[in-house]
Amino acid sequence: xxxxxxxxxxxxxxxxxxxxxxxxxxxxxxxxxxxxxxxxxxxxxxxxxxxxxxxxxxxxxxxxxxxxxxxxxxxxxxxxxxxxxxxxxxxxxxxxxxxxxxxxxxxxxxxxxxxxxxxxxxxxxxxxxxx
Numbered sequence: 001x002x003x004x005x006x007x008x009x010x011x012x013x014x015x016x017x018x019x020x021x022x023x024x025x026x027x028x029x030x031x032x033x034x035x036x037x038x039x040x041x042x043x044x045x046x047x048x049x050x051x052x053x054x055x056x057x058x059x060x061x062x063x064x065x066x067x068x069x070x071x072x073x074x075x076x077x078x079x080x081x082x083x084x085x086x087x088x089x090x091x092x093x094x095x096x097x098x099x100x101x102x103x104x105x106x107x108x109x110x111x112x113x114x115x116x117x118x119x120x121x122x123x124x125x126x127x128x129x130x131x
Contacts (some may be wrong), residue, residue, distance in 0.1 A: 004055045005064060012048030012068035013075075016041060020076035024093070027085035034085035034093055041076070042119060045069050049120025050127050058124050065120020066113050073112035077105070 019040050027034040048068045053061030077097070084094040097105070 005052055005060060008048045008051040008064050009067050009071075011051075012044050012064070013071040015044045015047075016068060016072045016076050017079065019044065020072070020079045021083070024080050024083035024085040028083065028092075031086045033088040034080065035087070041072050045072070045116040046119055046123040049116075049124045053120075053124035053128055054131065058121065058128055061124035062117050062121035065124075066117030069116020069120075070109065070113040072116070073109040077108070 019037060023034060023037040023040075026032075027037075045065045045068050049061040049065030051061075052064040080093050081097055084092045087093045087096050
């Protein structure tokens with residue numbers, strides 16, 4: 001059973017890393033705002049949570065979503081920072097993030113992880129009532 005938790009988190013994390021990497025490169029090349037890819041990340045967070053909920057229960061589903069959100073906020077942000085995608089106007093991602101400082105980075109990590117956990121719980125709760 002815990003293998004399912006690990007597998008769902010691993011697949012979700014790979015999906016997030018692919019979105020962040022490919023999205024960053026495409027954003028630079030085609031000059032669209034990188035932030036517009038956020039809904040894809042939300043879907044991956046929620047998908048990981050629902051996958052786990054169907055086998056292991058609601059709280060573990062929320063946990064899976066939160067962990068994938070944490071991966072997005074840490075590794076995903078690091079990837080985006082290194083690739084430096086387009087962020088709208090005349091700004092690029094690195095410039096926007098560098099101006100915020102490390103305390104803001106910690107806040108982003110906490111907020112994204114919490115949001116992913118909550119969204120995972122809500123979506124998992126809805127799905128668990130349907131099945």
